[in-house]
Amino acid sequence: MGTYRAGQRIGDTQHIALPEPARPRLRGRRWILAGIGTLVLANLLAIGAYANSRFAPDNENKTGRQDTVPAAIRDGGPLVDTRAGRTVSHQVPDRTIVLTFDDGPDPQWTSQVLDVLHRHGVKATFFVIGSQTSRHPEFVERMVREGHEVGAHTFTHPDLPGMAAWRQRLELSQTQSAIAYAAGITTPLLRLPYSSGVDSLDDEHWSVVRTAGGEGMVSVFDDTDSRDWARPGVDAIVRNSTPEDGRGAVVLMHDAGGDRAQTIAALDRFIPQMQQQGYRFATVLDAFGGAAPDLAPGPASRADRVRGGLLVWAVKVSDGTNWLLWLLLLLVGALTLIRTLVLFGFALRHARRRRARTWSWGAEVNDPVTVIVPAYNEVRTIAATVRSLATGTHPVIEVLVIDDESDDGTADEVASLGLPNVRVVRVPGGGKAAALNAGVALARHDLLVMVDADTVVAPDAIHKLVQPFADPGVGAVAGNVKVGNRRRMIGRWQHIEYVIGFNLDRRLYDTLRCMPTIPGALGGFRKAAVREAGGLSRATLAEDTDLTMAIHRAGWQVVYEETAIARTEAPNTLGQLWRQRYRWSYGTMQAMWRHRHAVVEKGASGRFGRRGLPFIALFSVALPLLAPVLDILAVYGLFFLDRTEALVAWLAVLVIQVVTAILAFRLDKEPLRPLWALPFQQLVYRQVMYLVLVHAAATALTGGLLRWQHLHRSGEVAAEAA
Amino acid sequence: MPHRFVGRARTADSIRLERPRPTTSGTVRGRVDKPDVTTRAIRLPDVTQAIFVDRSGRRGRRLRWTAYALLLLVLGLLALLWLSQAVGLG
Numbered sequence: 001m002g003t004y005r006a007g008q009r010i011g012d013t014q015h016i017a018l019p020e021p022a023r024p025r026l027r028g029r030r031w032i033l034a035g036i037g038t039l040v041l042a043n044l045l046a047i048g049a050y051a052n053s054r055f056a057p058d059n060e061n062k063t064g065r066q067d068t069v070p071a072a073i074r075d076g077g078p079l080v081d082t083r084a085g086r087t088v089s090h091q092v093p094d095r096t097i098v099l100t101f102d103d104g105p106d107p108q109w110t111s112q113v114l115d116v117l118h119r120h121g122v123k124a125t126f127f128v129i130g131s132q133t134s135r136h137p138e139f140v141e142r143m144v145r146e147g148h149e150v151g152a153h154t155f156t157h158p159d160l161p162g163m164a165a166w167r168q169r170l171e172l173s174q175t176q177s178a179i180a181y182a183a184g185i186t187t188p189l190l191r192l193p194y195s196s197g198v199d200s201l202d203d204e205h206w207s208v209v210r211t212a213g214g215e216g217m218v219s220v221f222d223d224t225d226s227r228d229w230a231r232p233g234v235d236a237i238v239r240n241s242t243p244e245d246g247r248g249a250v251v252l253m254h255d256a257g258g259d260r261a262q263t264i265a266a267l268d269r270f271i272p273q274m275q276q277q278g279y280r281f282a283t284v285l286d287a288f289g290g291a292a293p294d295l296a297p298g299p300a301s302r303a304d305r306v307r308g309g310l311l312v313w314a315v316k317v318s319d320g321t322n323w324l325l326w327l328l329l330l331l332v333g334a335l336t337l338i339r340t341l342v343l344f345g346f347a348l349r350h351a352r353r354r355r356a357r358t359w360s361w362g363a364e365v366n367d368p369v370t371v372i373v374p375a376y377n378e379v380r381t382i383a384a385t386v387r388s389l390a391t392g393t394h395p396v397i398e399v400l401v402i403d404d405e406s407d408d409g410t411a412d413e414v415a416s417l418g419l420p421n422v423r424v425v426r427v428p429g430g431g432k433a434a435a436l437n438a439g440v441a442l443a444r445h446d447l448l449v450m451v452d453a454d455t456v457v458a459p460d461a462i463h464k465l466v467q468p469f470a471d472p473g474v475g476a477v478a479g480n481v482k483v484g485n486r487r488r489m490i491g492r493w494q495h496i497e498y499v500i501g502f503n504l505d506r507r508l509y510d511t512l513r514c515m516p517t518i519p520g521a522l523g524g525f526r527k528a529a530v531r532e533a534g535g536l537s538r539a540t541l542a543e544d545t546d547l548t549m550a551i552h553r554a555g556w557q558v559v560y561e562e563t564a565i566a567r568t569e570a571p572n573t574l575g576q577l578w579r580q581r582y583r584w585s586y587g588t589m590q591a592m593w594r595h596r597h598a599v600v601e602k603g604a605s606g607r608f609g610r611r612g613l614p615f616i617a618l619f620s621v622a623l624p625l626l627a628p629v630l631d632i633l634a635v636y637g638l639f640f641l642d643r644t645e646a647l648v649a650w651l652a653v654l655v656i657q658v659v660t661a662i663l664a665f666r667l668d669k670e671p672l673r674p675l676w677a678l679p680f681q682q683l684v685y686r687q688v689m690y691l692v693l694v695h696a697a698a699t700a701l702t703g704g705l706l707r708w709q710h711l712h713r714s715g716e717v718a719a720e721a722a
Numbered sequence: 723m724p725h726r727f728v729g730r731a732r733t734a735d736s737i738r739l740e741r742p743r744p745t746t747s748g749t750v751r752g753r754v755d756k757p758d759v760t761t762r763a764i765r766l767p768d769v770t771q772a773i774f775v776d777r778s779g780r781r782g783r784r785l786r787w788t789a790y791a792l793l794l795l796v797l798g799l800l801a802l803l804w805l806s807q808a809v810g811l812g
Contacts, residue, residue, distance in 0.1 A: 036793050043800055166811055173810040307806040314803050539773055590773040702785050703776025 048318035049640035051131040053156040064202035078221040078250040082213025092248030099124035105139035106256030122281040127191040130155030130175035134315035137182030144183040149283040151189030161204030180300030181308025190217040223249035237266035350507035362470030368396035372439030376404040378453035384718030394463040405429030433536035454569040465564035475529030475556020479522030484567030484717030494570040504664040510560040514612030520544040522566040542587025549595040552608035585696035627690040
């Protein structure tokens with residue numbers, strides 16, 4: 001018997017004849033898409049990091065050597081013009097104040113500064129940072145609309161002398177672009193970050209001033225520094241800003257970079273005070289326009305505006321991406337913490353109850369049991385599995401091997417064992433669900449145990465597994481499955497995952513009475529419960545999860561018996577693991593979708609639907625899908641943030657996992673030694689797990705077809721059992 | 723057929739009544755054989771139909787092309803951004 005296409009045998013009957021999948025036009029296009037997506041994300045994060053460069057207050061720079069700075073400049077006025085070969089500076093006329101504000105715009109303080117200026121009818125000059133202008137262009141537009149002057153204060157507020165020439169030019173041109181987009185003007189005014197009066201202009205900054213002159217920009221220094229950045233009090237700010245002996249001055253203040261409440265209050269007092277003393281307030285153009293040519297702003301060209309628009313929106317989108325990632329990180333952190341606390345609470349409660357001397361399922365169950373073992377090409381492992389089952393300590397065990405049209409002699413291998421309580425049935429290939437259904441139909445007893453053909457059980461496992469059936473309401477029992485092949489790193493990682501992720505979770509689900517999965521490797525069932533659930537369906541690729549959910553919905557109780565222990569063979573390579581988990585993830589999503597109506601149903605079904613399904617959706621699907629955020633921000637932190645902080649955050653997550661792991665291993669009475677592999681699990685295994693889930697979710701979303709995939713058996717567990 | 727008012731709307735009796743009387747005014751215009759119900763296949767929902775699978779491939783194609791278009795747009799904008807910055811430097 002087999003499956004034929006176009007007259008050619010394409011496989012046995014296990015292979016369901018499906019249309020030949022179309023060959024992808026572009027090989028590995030999913031990886032190309034993922035690569036492009038990563039590239040775009042990296043770009044956005046890099047733009048965000050660039051626009052969010054942290055900077056120190058302006059005063060922190062120390063003056064260096066002043067050999068090349070002309071004395072006329074050092075002793076001259078605050079406006080230094082090096083354009084078109086000029087090297088001149090200009091003084092502010094007497095009894096004239098040029099108010100200048102650096103580091104803005106700021107959404108909280110700039111508008112308050114503008115309000116104070118408006119109240120007093122005074123115009124000022126704002127030296128804006130390009131990145132801040134990109135974030136809040138509306139304030140720059142308001143400045144220009146209300147008659148104030150706008151100058152450039154670079155894009156990210158770096159210390160320009162330490163930078164390459166192209167970076168210096170980029171800082172200036174990007175700021176000009178942002179101003180062009182925000183206010184439709186270009187400005188010839190520049191204030192260098194970390195500059196103060198011309199007397200402190202050193203050789204390095206002089207070089208930048210000359211470069212800026214080459215770019216058509218005039219550097220504006222200050223005469224009096226209000227020192228408002230230090231928040232010395234309103235009186236001190238007013239005192240610091242006031243020029244001596246009726247002289248004119250360019251006054252330095254800030255409308256961003258921290259709490260500017262003192263600046264606002266000082267400004268409100270400083271302006272009328274100086275006006276009473278006969279001072280007039282002017283912009284840079286008003287004060288110096290007569291002496292220095294071409295200080296007026298010009299209209300921005302269309303190219304400047306387009307360039308500015310691209311830059312502004314790139315900063316906005318990257319800021320949004322950053323914000324979203326941090327929000328998701330908070331969500332992941334909160335969910336992880338909640339999950340850990342809930343797991344701790346319920347798992348400990350479960351363990352205490354089960355270990356109590358008074359704990360019992362009821363009268364000892366010695367009813368005969370049929371163990372169903374579906375097998376497809378399992379010649380390497382089947383003998384050890386069957387032998388461990390047939391020689392169990394339970395009084396009457398019938399082992400029923402359903403050979404699913406194997407072509408490697410699996411059935412013959414079982415027959416050659418010559419065990420009296422073992423039957424082999426050969427069925428036409430139809431998949432694991434069909435084989436198990438055949439087993440249920442052919443079972444002689446009412447208690448069933450389903451065991452995978454690569455699993456070896458402890459001698460008392462079957463007896464212990466069926467004890468919960470002393471309670472007539474129990475329809476299914478989950479066994480405690482452990483990884484048998486732990487020699488390689490991948491086996492150890494899975495061992496850790498099985499003990500933490502599966503067994504600890506099962507204690508929680510058992511307490512909440514919403515167990516979502518009876519493992520295919522070891523599970524006990526009442527035949528009536530399986531029948532009421534409609535048997536095993538081929539609608540999903542996780543037939544064990546699907547059956548468990550159906551049993552819940554049929555009104556049966558599903559419990560966990562942690563003393564019934566089996567050792568299964570886990571995938572030995574990353575590729576095999578990927579295929580297995582891809583199927584599991586996809587199958588779990590299918591089962592959840594199939595049983596989604598349980599959420600609104602009444603009784604036991606509703607209890608499972610309202611407790612179990614949201615829990616799985618949140619902690620088994622959503623949380624792993626969001627897990628990449630942790631790694632993205634860890635890498636981002638290493639490159640762009642404080643490395644120590646990033647490392648501490650990463651280690652904090654690891655500590656939570658280590659503590660959870662120790663608890664799980666203690667409860668399961670497992671030695672702690674394999675936990676040395678846990679930190680390394682965070683570097684490869686965890687990423688594989690969430691990428692698999694993303695892959696499965698993408699397949700579900702696009703409606704792709706995923707087939708059952710047979711895993712290669714190494715026979716390691718079987719060999720150890722032998 | 724007499725008309726009554728339900729609320730403000732004129733409504734036929736057959737609609738207004740909770741259990742409308744069968745109409746007797748219709749004329750029989752022809753006669754057809756009864757369908758052969760004994761041989762009609764009963765269509766049960768296919769419980770083994772794979773969930774999420776779209777065999778036509780339409781859903782996947784639409785999503786794929788949407789993703790291509792979005793990525794192309796974003797890549798284009800990024801290229802434009804970097805190019806404009808480079809031009810600004812020149």
